[in-house]
Amino acid sequence: MAEALLHTVSKIGSTLAEETTKAVIAKLSEKVKNLKELPEKVEEIGNEFKAMSNVIKQFSTPSLTNELVKDWIGEVRELAHRVEDVMDKYSYHALKLEEENALKKFFSKAYYVTVFSEIAEEIIQIERKIENVVKRRDRWLQLPQLISNPLADIERKKPQGCFQEVLQDDLVGIEHNRRQLTEWLYSDKQGRTVITVSGMGGLGKTTLVANVYEREKINFTAHALIVVSKTYDVVEMLRKMLRKIGYPEQSELTDMDAHELKVKIKDRLSDGKCLVVLDDVWNREAYTQIADVFQNLQSCSIIITTRQEHVSTLAQPRHQLKLKPLECNDAFNLFCRKAFYNRMECKCPQDLEKLAKNIVDRCQGLPLAIVTIGGMLSSLPTTDYVWNETYKQLRCELANNDNVSAILNLSYHDTPGDLRNCFLYCGLFPEDHLLSSESLVRLWAAEGFAVQKEQSTAEEVAEGYLRELIQRNMLEVVENDELGRVSTCKMHDLVRDLALSIFKDEKFGSANDFSSISNMDKHVCRLSSCGWKEKAAVKVKFSRLRTLVALGITASSPQLLSPIFSESNYLTVLELQDSEITEVPPSIGNLFNLRYIGLQRTRVKSLPESIGRLSNLLTLDIKKTKIVKLPRGIVRLKKLSEARI
Known part of the structure; x- marks a missing residue:
């Protein structure tokens, strides 16, 4: 959850740093009450989110099952989504105003005064909500039974080098x-x-x-x-x-x-x-x-x-x-191959051997549990204190869950904040779906989960996240390319079950059959609804939808998607691979926030000219479609880094 807040804080910072934003504030501040104070107010919201993020990081895994904690975290995530919506709305109108001004077009000052007045008022409402959320935290989340996480500030080691160095098949005892x-x-x-x-x-x-x-x-x-x-x-x-x-x-x-x-x-x-x-x-x-x-x-x-x-x-x-569980020796050898993969002969340090065997015993010979806890420990310092604290947390988890679920929960909550969204995102895809590593990297970048750091591009950062999720066994390698790099991976269905349970608790998104779409929360921000068979369009209005994953749509009518395009103004990712659709509605050009369009293996024959208005588009995946010619307006998309044909 903490990573969602940090993502929002990052978006706040980048929005306010834009020259367009500064110019708009200067231009309209005399006309719009509270607009002049907006940067200061938004910066303060960012500081509050940082503080909330730090509070959430300090909760131990047993505390995260507390209903009060889960409800509070869900409320905070909803607040983060709302702030993100406001920032995107602000960026969009600031850019439109700047473009109209630069082109010396006629524009209605009254219209923009109204728009930015509404934004300023929304920020004030969010300030009040944050005050209430903080009060609730102080009133209810200081209970003695809420255990702090002693490993919250321990730095995790990241896997280095090429994919193939950490992707060896762990075939022990078979x-x-x-x-x-x-x-x-x-x-x-x-x-x-x-x-x-x-x-x-x-x-x-x-x-x-x-x-x-x-x-x-x-x-x-x-x-x-x-x-x-x-x-x-x-x-x-x-x-x-x-x-x-x-x-x-x-x-x-x-x-x-x-x-x-x-x-x-x-x-x-x-x-x-x-x-x-x-x-x-x-x-x-x-x-x-x-x-x-x-x-x-x-x-x-x-x-x-x-x-x-x-x-x-x-x-x-x-x-x-x-198949039967692994024998003790095979189980321990498998654990050592994961936990000590970067040590000579994957050998367990003598001072940790007894503790390591106790941890392996808790896995009851199940390879998935063994490699998951081993992958998690491989990122932690090999000290007696750290391993003892991990073992204590594992025993607490085992009091509430079966062995595999307990270990998967512990591994997830130990995962660094910037990785959690990437992990949860994979749960949007259907069970056993083969995930293209190339697509994942671009999706995470489009969503803003992976951002540029120092000399690394957003996609290079995302590749590092992919390596780490694989090392932790939260994703499994399915196929490597001719250079030995991961080309496809997938989630074990038990791991995906964990992701889906977290979806619900933390309001990350929803993954359901199309038949249940009418019963979904209309404020859902990420929606996966694969295998649409009905020809009727979606009647539910998803005003806050940011991600739509709809694989294998069997109806070909473009009208199926038109209501989503007209109502979901903040849509960032549209993934429609393996669908029967033959056209993309022209209204797609209104989705100013769209950064990723996935049409791989669809029947789409052409793209509308309106696609040239998608100034934020980063990736256009039209591989294995029937498209032979791109619209002329595509040259205007300065941010488009990849048109996969």
Whole structure:
């Protein structure tokens, strides 16, 4: 939460430092009551937010579960959003006034007097609200049961160097299971072999199977690894499979139904051996609905990972692998590889060995818990005091949560402020969604979570954040590029569950199915609503919306988005990848705050000329669209650093 306040403080500072802002204040201060005092008032608001940020940092993780604390933090975040809205509104009108003045255009002084009078009045209202929030803090948040965080001011170490130096697969204690899986792949010479790998969340099913897949896929003429998840679409699964096995006419896929896709897949698989992994399957139908694709093939191996016992029975008993927690030695070795990755042979210091083993015991052999707590401790000083305090906090967390949840909570609350927004942002994307590192970096920069520091650009700072989230196991690497750098990553579903729970407590945003959009808070600032199937436009007015993530919209009408464009004046990020939309409404040109437009793999054929009015646009992602020509007005976008085509 503290990082949201610091982000707001940063925006306040940058807004007031703009020459345009200073000029407007000078020009209208005689006409607008309270405008002359605005910089001083806003600076004071910034100081209050800094103080609130420091208060929040001092709360220990057990205190953050206190309802009074959670309510107060939610109230403060809402205040931060409101200040951000006012600052954006101020910047917009200041810029418009300056442009009209520079072009010697006619402009209505009465109009601008009204606008800036309203802004000045809003600032006064925010001042009063801050006073009330501070009073509530002093009245209720000094209770003795609220424990302070002794590690709040400990400096965290950041991972250095290239991605590949900290992205080694932590494959400890799986050699026997790997050999067993590999043997099953080649045990039946002909026909179809179904193999299931089952066990509770956090046991490393995906890690094991992905490792076997990467090692063995070269021996198969066709191969595909597909993440299924709880909510799946059969047609989309078939499309993914066809893409993975190398269907040359990718553009045709969006027009094919399930039957046509199956015919194409059978044709591609008919001439040789194939290996297919279906990861994170929650019900038997996810496989049985596509099983006919694999009938009568010469040789086909299918590996299914699942948490569900009834799904594991899709395989014969002799091809069912049930994962168990790691043995003590393997668990400790895995922990040391994460916690001491930068020490010789990843060796635990002797004076910390007993404490380290106590921490590992609390993980109960679950790899996800082990690598998460190990990644967190790798950023802390290796001193007896720091590790003891961490262990105490872990024991407090375990009193309220199961082992994995307790460790994930502790890791999140230990994360430095500037990383938390970046982590939470990933939760806006659907479960098991593959996150492009390139897109993440640009999204975080567009949102203002990563800002320029000294000689580093905002995107270079964001790349550092990505490294650190991966080192802490808050994100998992899925794929590296030819240079060994991370190209795609994802959130473990248990980690995403944590992010979604924090969304609610801290009013960060909302991630729901489209069917529930009408019941959402109209003041939501970040909205993820993927898989829109209805053709009707959204009727809810989201006046404070800053981010819209709407992947896989199945309706093509541009009118679907028009209400959001007309009502959400502060929209900063618009991410619509993998959607059926064919047009972008011209009203997009009114979104003065828009910094990121993501249209990757949509059917959009052209962009409206009005896009040339988006003076704050940083990234335009039109990769794999049907756009062949950009509008002339694009040359006016001075801030546009990347048009991905």
